Amino acid sequence: MSNDIAVRVDGLRKRYGNTCAVDGVELEIGRGEVFALLGPNGAGKTTTVEILEGFRRRDGGGAEVLGEDPGRAGRAWRSRIGIVLQLATAGPELTVREMVRHFAGYYPRPRDPDEVIALVGLDEQAGQRVGALSGGQARRVDVALGIVGRPELLFLDEPTTGFDPQARRQFWELVRALAAEGVTILLTTHYLEEAEALAGRLAVLAGGRVVATGTPAALGGAGRPTRVSWDTADGRRTVRTPTPTQLVADLARQAGGEVPGLTVTRPTLEDTYLELIGDPA
């Protein structure tokens, strides 16, 4: 067992009836990393994460989380991880402070509840009942309950779904603050922008398999052909080329000045992602 590896997944498989939800997933996440798992609905993200969280049994392959098998690990292991689920409502009748204090009591070395409330930016709402909070504030309570046990590894399952852009950016700051403390974070998300903003590395899942792993930058632009488009007498033309500068210079010479409607687009993470998951767009 290596101390530098937080999560190791090897040939992970899970079937539901005749469907193979997870079909040989391989992952390795180092301690202190912020790692994003991307993929369309049904790609196997949630199943993979739920196996790692100990909620589901795997049918095959190996899984090691903080040095233990999540299918067998006990309370001591659970006290070292934090889970922020996709869907969870904290007790609406209790106040934020009551709830965070209560959950702190489950752990051997909890953080100070008031410090956690401040960290998620709910100081002003600490005395309010959870049921009276806005959606974004309630989500922060979820995060507070996920981190109050001082986890070494934090699972965030689509944490910002339904957030407005401002709330999302505030949430990102919180994730960055946790990452800066050295917490390993495994994030699943629908938003490429989110993965790009937070993750040091990411993996794209499709059809129950990892189809690509790397840094957001590597999966995005670098080394991939750039798209150059311009207007001609016969309509718009688009060319994908590894040497866009050369092409634009040629075009400018031919046009003898401005090239009409010229655009030069580097492939974004989104382009790469759509290509990887086999989307015709």
Add this chain to the structure above:
Amino acid sequence: MITSTQARPRAYPATAPLPSLLTTGLSRGRLEVTTFFREREAVVFIFALPAVLLLLLGSIFNSEHVSVPGVTTGQLYAAGMIAGGIMATSFQYLGISVASERDQGMLKRLYGTPLPPAAYFIGKIIQVFVCLIAEVALLMIVGVAFYHLHLPATPGKWWTLVWVCLLGGTACALLGLAASSLARSSRSASPVITLPFLVLEFISGIFVPFNSVPRGLQDVAAVFPLKWMAQGLRSVFLPPQAAALEPAHSFETGRVALVLAVWIAAGLVLCIRTFRWQQRR
């Protein structure tokens, strides 16, 4: 390990002891009781409703004659409604609240923490019996104040009251936990749990004196615990000659204890077989 601990202060070994079952169980119990008395629905429809119904039914039917001298309809209703109150605070509340905790992801969230699963059930037991004792006390006060209900006259009768509450409350709580799995969502929980409860109240001598219930329905009621709880409580609160009103012309307290004990065993088996921490989707 020590050097890596210094380099990354968050990656310490989990040496602090986990909180004990007793501590976490009591903490859950406090949280559950607080939640109950803050929930408007619980306070109105679970806690206050039996007292309101007792006042209504008692006033409407108080002039009706009972064939046994020294026994009033109000006394019959008071004894029966205490049984109904026990079942409301155990079966009905637990069935609805656990179904909604499961549907809203609270159970899954708890399962993902180091909380010992037994602590969750200890919390429920504490909540059920605190609410149940308060409920029985409230109904006894209403009964004594308005319907000539006599407090148990002998230690033996007090003892019967205690064991009917204990066995009846336990049986109904286990059945409520099992029934919570029947609800597909938190919104359907209330009707799914309340409908059979209301039917039982009608045929078990709570809303209608048991000797007025048609014979066939009396036999159906005799399968379930509520009828026996009401019968046991009539033995506590009514004068001995009221036994003539029972189908067997006796309060059959031995059989009451036996039936409730059998339901506890059946309820425990049902719970173990059906209890789930996650909603099936």
